[in-house]
Amino acid sequence: NAGVTQTPKFQVLKTGQSMTLQCAQDMNHNSMYWYRQDPGMGLRLIYYSASEGTTDKGEVPNGYNVSRLNKREFSLRLESAAPSQTSVYFCASTILPGPQETQYFGPGTRLLVL
């Protein structure tokens, strides 16, 4: 069991470039999440998918899009990267979309936008 995997681990972009962050889980979880982590701000939810076929905005969705490709995979796309999107991005999953559910996190993608 690999758990939650993320690719790439590190990426450098120029302003205006686009890229897709990939996330996959092999735990047969129904719900998946994308967060960004910035110093002194904890983790903030970008988008989430309560179940396959559904996606919803979180706290900071501007500048991002997501695709729940299937039950295992949930990708995050930056259409036109900006320096303000320099951050560490984490994907997470839960068995069910309940408030008591434990979230399982991937190792993160470190993104630098120049």
Add this chain to the structure above:
Amino acid sequence: AQSVTQLGSHVSVSEGALVLLRCNYSSSVPPYLFWYVQYPNQGLQLLLKYTSAATLVKGINGFEAEFKKSETSFHLTKPSAHMSDAAEYFCAVSPNDYKLSFGAGTTVTVRA
């Protein structure tokens, strides 16, 4: 809206000393509460969670937390710090939906 406040962005303790990390939340109803730990260059992992079964919750690695409704607090403690406890700790709250709100985090350093 939910909010979580972690008092102190950085805590330094001696090896063998008590670790106390403070977390307060704002909520009109008792929420679900979590503590997650992040080791350097890794993702977050669950330490413990409160789901209303018991007010004193025991977690992994000797950590525990007590839910105090009257104080809207969920402070994390460990009686004796170990060098391996050096990490960043996040308190998080989930009300009646399934979205977590995280505190800003507290970095713990352990002095030999």
